[in-house]
Amino acid sequence: MENILEIKGLNKAYDGFALKDVTFSLPKGYIMGFVGENGSGKTTTIRSILNMANIDSGKISVFGLDSITDTIAIKEKLGVVFDSLYLADHLNAKQIEKQLKPFYKDWDSKEFADRLKSFGLPDNKRVGEFSKGMKMKLMITIALSHKADFMILDEPTSGLDPVARDELLDILAEYIEDENRSVLFSTHITSDVERIADYVTILHDGQVWFTGTKDELSEKYVILRGAEEDISSALREKCIGFHNYRNGFDALLSTEYLDEVSDELVTEKANIDEILVYVAKEDRYERHNENDKV
Amino acid sequence: MNDIMKMIRFDLISVSRLTVPYVAIFAAVCIIAALFSLPIGIFCVVSFVMIIAPVQGINNSSCKRLYGMLPVNRSAVIKALFIEITFTLFAGELLAFLCFLIVRNSSLYKMLPEKVMHFAEDLTKMPEKEYTMLYMLAAAAFAFITIILCYAQMRSEIKSMEAAIRELIIIIAVFAAAVSFISVMIYNEKLDALKNILLPTTSAGKWLLIAILNAVTLAAAYLFCAVTVKKASDKEL
Numbered sequence: 001m002e003n004i005l006e007i008k009g010l011n012k013a014y015d016g017f018a019l020k021d022v023t024f025s026l027p028k029g030y031i032m033g034f035v036g037e038n039g040s041g042k043t044t045t046i047r048s049i050l051n052m053a054n055i056d057s058g059k060i061s062v063f064g065l066d067s068i069t070d071t072i073a074i075k076e077k078l079g080v081v082f083d084s085l086y087l088a089d090h091l092n093a094k095q096i097e098k099q100l101k102p103f104y105k106d107w108d109s110k111e112f113a114d115r116l117k118s119f120g121l122p123d124n125k126r127v128g129e130f131s132k133g134m135k136m137k138l139m140i141t142i143a144l145s146h147k148a149d150f151m152i153l154d155e156p157t158s159g160l161d162p163v164a165r166d167e168l169l170d171i172l173a174e175y176i177e178d179e180n181r182s183v184l185f186s187t188h189i190t191s192d193v194e195r196i197a198d199y200v201t202i203l204h205d206g207q208v209w210f211t212g213t214k215d216e217l218s219e220k221y222v223i224l225r226g227a228e229e230d231i232s233s234a235l236r237e238k239c240i241g242f243h244n245y246r247n248g249f250d251a252l253l254s255t256e257y258l259d260e261v262s263d264e265l266v267t268e269k270a271n272i273d274e275i276l277v278y279v280a281k282e283d284r285y286e287r288h289n290e291n292d293k294v
Numbered sequence: 295m296n297d298i299m300k301m302i303r304f305d306l307i308s309v310s311r312l313t314v315p316y317v318a319i320f321a322a323v324c325i326i327a328a329l330f331s332l333p334i335g336i337f338c339v340v341s342f343v344m345i346i347a348p349v350q351g352i353n354n355s356s357c358k359r360l361y362g363m364l365p366v367n368r369s370a371v372i373k374a375l376f377i378e379i380t381f382t383l384f385a386g387e388l389l390a391f392l393c394f395l396i397v398r399n400s401s402l403y404k405m406l407p408e409k410v411m412h413f414a415e416d417l418t419k420m421p422e423k424e425y426t427m428l429y430m431l432a433a434a435a436f437a438f439i440t441i442i443l444c445y446a447q448m449r450s451e452i453k454s455m456e457a458a459i460r461e462l463i464i465i466i467a468v469f470a471a472a473v474s475f476i477s478v479m480i481y482n483e484k485l486d487a488l489k490n491i492l493l494p495t496t497s498a499g500k501w502l503l504i505a506i507l508n509a510v511t512l513a514a515a516y517l518f519c520a521v522t523v524k525k526a527s528d529k530e531l
Contacts, residue, residue: 074365
C-alpha cells in the first residue's frame with residue numbers, strides 16, 4: 001500500500017513541551033483521525049508537516065517528497081483546513097479566488113464556482129460574515145479547486161453544530177471515494193473519528209501512543225471492571241489508568257492479557273473517548289505515585 | 295507570473311478593499327487643493343502615506359498562517375512586502391511633487407475668497423529657490439518614512455512587532471534630537487560645511503540631493519529586505 005504521508009522519528013522541542021520520536025504513516029485512499037488531549041502535540045505535528053515549524057530531527061514525507069526541500073511541490077497538492085479562517089475577512093469568495101488562483105497550476109475556476117453553489121456559499125458576501133460551518137466549507141472548496149490529493153484538517157469540527165459536523169464528515173467521506181486521496185484530521189470529538197476514520201493515531205504527551213486501523217484499536221483494548229480483591233497484583237500492573245472507587249475498580253487493559261482475567265471480572269469494549277480518558281488517568285496515577293515517593 | 299508578483303497581486307487584492315476609497319479621497323483632495331494653490335494637499339499626501347503604508351504591513355502580519363500554506367517561498371513573501379512599502383511611499387512622494395507643481399502653475403486660487411486668495415497667492419509667488427527647497431523637504435520626509443517603515447518591518451519579521459515598535463520610538467527620538475541639534479547649529483552658523491551639503495543653494499544641487507535621497511532610500515530598503523530574507527526565511531510561522 002502506497003503511503004501519502006510518512007513521519008519517521010519526528011522530534012521537536014519547545015519550552016515545556018516536546019514531540020518525541022513521532023512515527024506514523026497514512027496510506028492513500030484513507031482517512032486518519034489524529035486524536036489526543038489538549039497540548040498533546042497534534043497542531044505541532046501538523047505545523048511540522050506544513051514546514052511551518054522547524055523540526056529538530058526526523059523525516060516527514062508527503063506524496064513521497066521531503067516536507068522541507070519539496071515544500072512548494074507538496075503544497076501545490078495539499079489542502080489545509082484550520083479551525084479558524086486564515087483568509088482576509090473583508091473579501092468575498094470571488095476575490096479570494098482571484099487572490100489564490102495564480103499560486104496553483106491546477107486551479108479549476110469551474111470547480112470553485114460549482115462547489116460554492118453546491119455548498120450553498122454566496123460568492124458576493126464577505127467571508128468574515130460566514131458561519132463557522134460555511135468557513136470550513138470555503139476552505140474545503142479551495143482545497144478541491146486546486147485538486148488537492150491530501151487534505152489536512154486541524155480541529156475542523158470543533159464549534160460546529162451537529163448538522164454542520166455531519167455535513168462536513170460526509171464531504172470528507174466523498175472526497176476520498178476515488179481512493180487516491182487521503183485525509184488527516186485532528187479532533188477532540190472522537191465520535192467523528194469513530195464515524196469516518198479508517199486509521200487512528202493517538203498522541204499523548206508528545207508521543208504516539210497508538211497508530212493503526214480503527215478496528216485494531218477497538219480490538220486491542222477493553223475496559224476491565226470488578227471488585228479490587230478479584231484482580232491479581234500482576235494484572236493490576238498491566239492495567240492502564242487503574243481507578244478504584246467504593247464499589248470496585250475500572251481500568252483499560254490490552255486484550256493480550258485477557259487470559260489472565262478471572263471470571264469475576266467484567267470486560268467491555270472501549271471506545272476512543274474512553275481510551276483517551278484512561279491514558280490520561282494513567283498519567284495522573286503515575287504522578288500521584290511519584291509524589292508519594294517524595 | 296513569478297512568486298514575488300503573485301504575492302504583490304495577492305496583497306493588493308487584500309488591501310484594495312480597505313484602502314482604495316481612502317486613497318481615492320486623499321488623492322482627490324490633494325489635487326483639488328493644489329489646483330487652488332492651497333498647501334493642505336501636502337498634509338493630505340503625508341496622511342495618505344502614514345495610513346496606507348502601515349496598513350500594508352498590518353495586513354501582511356495577520357496573514358502569516360496563510361503564507362505558510364501557500365506554495366510559495368518565504369523569501370518571495372518578504373521581498374514582495376518590501377517592494378510594496380517602497381513603491382507605496384514612492385507613489386506618495388510623486389503625488390507630493392505633482393501637488394507642488396500644480397500649486398505653482400495653477401491660477402484657480404483667484405476664485406477663492408480674498409483672505410484665502412492672498413495666502414495662496416503668496417505660495418505661487420514664492421521664489422524658485424525656496425520652491426525647490428519644498429521638493430527637497432518632501433523627498434527627505436518620504437525617505438525618512440520609507441527607511442523607518444522598512445526597518446520596522448525587518449525587526450517585526452526577525453523579532454516581533456513589539457520589539458520593532460520599541461526600537462522605532464527610540465530611533466525617532468534620537469533622530470528628532472539630532473535634527474534639532476543640527477538645525478540649531480546651522481541657524482547659529484556653526485556648521486556651514488554641513489549646511490552646504492544638506493541645503494544646497496542652487497536648484498541643480500537641490501535636485502541632485504533629491505536623487506541621492508531616493509537612491510539612499512532604495513539602497514536602505516534593499517539592505518533591510520536582504521537581511522530579513524536571510525534571517526527570517528527559516529523562521530517558524
